[in-house]
Amino acid sequence: MPASSTAPLALAVRGLRKAYADVVAVDALDLEVRSGECFGLLGPNGAGKTTTIEICEGLLNPDAGTVEVLGMQWARDGNALRSRLGIQLQETLLSEKLTVAESVKLFRSFYPAGRSVDEVVGLVQLDEKRGSRVGTLSGGQKQRLAVACALVGDPDLLFLDEPTTGLDPQSRRQLWDIIDRFRSEGGTTVLTTHYMDEAERLCDRVAIVDHGRVISLGTPRELIASLGAGHVIEFGVDGSREIDEAALLALAGVKSAHRAGGSWTLQVRAAHETIPVLLQTLETHGMPLTELRTHSPTLEDVFVTLTGRSLRDDA
Amino acid sequence: MTPDRSTRVKNTTDNTPAIVELTLSRFREFYREPEAVFWVFIFPILLAGGLGIAFRNRPAEASHIAVARSAANSPVVDSLKHASGIVVDVLDDTAAAAALRTGKVALVVVPRASGSVEYRFDEARPESRTARMVVDRAVQRAGGQQDPVPVADTKVSERGSRYIDFVVPGLLGMNLMGSGIWGIGFAIVDARKKKLLKRLIATPMSRAEYLASFLFFRLSLLVIEVATLIGFGTLVFGVPLRGSLTQLVIICVLSSLAFGGIGLLIAARPRTIEGASGLMNLVMLPMWVFSGVFFSSGNFPKAAQPFIQALPLTAVNDALRANMLQGASWGAVGGELAIIVTWLVVCFGLALRLFRWR
Numbered sequence: 001m002p003a004s005s006t007a008p009l010a011l012a013v014r015g016l017r018k019a020y021a022d023v024v025a026v027d028a029l030d031l032e033v034r035s036g037e038c039f040g041l042l043g044p045n046g047a048g049k050t051t052t053i054e055i056c057e058g059l060l061n062p063d064a065g066t067v068e069v070l071g072m073q074w075a076r077d078g079n080a081l082r083s084r085l086g087i088q089l090q091e092t093l094l095s096e097k098l099t100v101a102e103s104v105k106l107f108r109s110f111y112p113a114g115r116s117v118d119e120v121v122g123l124v125q126l127d128e129k130r131g132s133r134v135g136t137l138s139g140g141q142k143q144r145l146a147v148a149c150a151l152v153g154d155p156d157l158l159f160l161d162e163p164t165t166g167l168d169p170q171s172r173r174q175l176w177d178i179i180d181r182f183r184s185e186g187g188t189t190v191l192t193t194h195y196m197d198e199a200e201r202l203c204d205r206v207a208i209v210d211h212g213r214v215i216s217l218g219t220p221r222e223l224i225a226s227l228g229a230g231h232v233i234e235f236g237v238d239g240s241r242e243i244d245e246a247a248l249l250a251l252a253g254v255k256s257a258h259r260a261g262g263s264w265t266l267q268v269r270a271a272h273e274t275i276p277v278l279l280q281t282l283e284t285h286g287m288p289l290t291e292l293r294t295h296s297p298t299l300e301d302v303f304v305t306l307t308g309r310s311l312r313d314d315a
Numbered sequence: 316m317t318p319d320r321s322t323r324v325k326n327t328t329d330n331t332p333a334i335v336e337l338t339l340s341r342f343r344e345f346y347r348e349p350e351a352v353f354w355v356f357i358f359p360i361l362l363a364g365g366l367g368i369a370f371r372n373r374p375a376e377a378s379h380i381a382v383a384r385s386a387a388n389s390p391v392v393d394s395l396k397h398a399s400g401i402v403v404d405v406l407d408d409t410a411a412a413a414a415l416r417t418g419k420v421a422l423v424v425v426p427r428a429s430g431s432v433e434y435r436f437d438e439a440r441p442e443s444r445t446a447r448m449v450v451d452r453a454v455q456r457a458g459g460q461q462d463p464v465p466v467a468d469t470k471v472s473e474r475g476s477r478y479i480d481f482v483v484p485g486l487l488g489m490n491l492m493g494s495g496i497w498g499i500g501f502a503i504v505d506a507r508k509k510k511l512l513k514r515l516i517a518t519p520m521s522r523a524e525y526l527a528s529f530l531f532f533r534l535s536l537l538v539i540e541v542a543t544l545i546g547f548g549t550l551v552f553g554v555p556l557r558g559s560l561t562q563l564v565i566i567c568v569l570s571s572l573a574f575g576g577i578g579l580l581i582a583a584r585p586r587t588i589e590g591a592s593g594l595m596n597l598v599m600l601p602m603w604v605f606s607g608v609f610f611s612s613g614n615f616p617k618a619a620q621p622f623i624q625a626l627p628l629t630a631v632n633d634a635l636r637a638n639m640l641q642g643a644s645w646g647a648v649g650g651e652l653a654i655i656v657t658w659l660v661v662c663f664g665l666a667l668r669l670f671r672w673r
Contacts, residue, residue: 082517093510106340108330153519
């Protein structure tokens, strides 16, 4: 249920810039998040996602630009704002000696109004771990506890910075359910991730961020549709002979061709249209096929098209 | 349709004040760490007990002497056996020589046929010289010597002047310093390292309440710390408590806050436990050495005294001793209290200014 485009803005960021000693982390970044929306900042490590979200959370001051959160500004309404936000930072370690319930109760005590400890512990499915020390929890449980501490103030806007990084598939799905549920109650979520499947699954709209800028913005479907490709074909060939990119682009239905290492990625109108001519061409050139895969285009393909790099390239 | 969140009723009941939850967290983090409990409560008592036993005041020791068997029936021997402060063994000549050589006796008395008496002893040994005086006095008295000047002895053992009396207030001061600086410093640097401080300031939590929770925790712990150490010293060793209890409480509270302020200042910026730990040792080491915990700070050269007297632990130890051992008036501890309060104010002021929450 995408938020209507007339809903009030929960977050408005204009011309944001933040530089550290040796690097510009965020450069002229604009964002608008509507109330009730789940908005994703998608990009590789070091793209400036965390810096952006921490400025929005009031934890960092920007060098330039304006940030308006829930119609308020940090400099003027800091305290009022904090009680309406729920925040999960990328690498917070809660006190290991406290139990799950004690930790949530501590965070609850900071907010003038909020949810009950039992409700939130139930929401993140930690009822059985209520009395366990934080130090004994698994990674997924700790992450759900962090989200519980973010939810206990009954926030209108939830900021999640890489909530599922490093978690096993089951823990990821549990967190997705929590976020879905928050959204179904009308809450606004801004999350960062470098998993495309997570962004596609959770987000109403996605901003693809690279080198501190938004390079593309839209619903996941819009972004994927913008490729104009019905399918993506990946193939590898054996042998030392080079294929000409122009030759590939000349094949029927090919929109674009990228090479990564020994394999090629083609974005095509339809797989059944291109594959026969591709195989024929390779055979004519005497190049044996070593692998061939097709899939529907994903946000990853969007990122590759926009930047020529893969999302998870750490370079 | 997106549900309208503005009409939601938020639950404002069922909430404990933040300062209570924060202080409770301090206690939970403390008592769930058994090592911390040991160092704060048990260690000072073990130390006081060990020192009290090692340096206890012994009763005056009797002189052990030997008399040669050949003269066992001499009237001299008889008079020595009845003299106080002398324990007499009758031994063969060879056995007596061996006993003297091995230090079992301090002196060998050999009465001669002529009526004179020979003393054999090692002049280099203090107990031998003492034995020589005590024995000679008994011998001369038995021979009829009279004291030309009459004397009267009054024996005194003053509570409050023993080593244990000196060391218990010193240990108390050292304990206040250690738990103030370590207890606050480590907890804060640890929270910063874990990015917990950053997470906390993203909530509407009051930063002042967060820091205050450490002080409330320290002050509550202080009651237990002071009571155990003083209780132990008083009950086991009879260490006196001559000053007013109010004054003692105020000295302890101000000292604890001052050391807490120093701990806060040390913890204001470091991002690692190692960095903070080095700073803490740098700050505490001079005070362990100079501030008169185990021996009087007066032993250091006069030129160093202004520096030593300005150290917070010196002021704390002096004030505690003045209160407990001398029952000092307010005026007598005024200087020390002024030094303690100055440290408190300066360190807190600097710490709040320099404090790094991220």
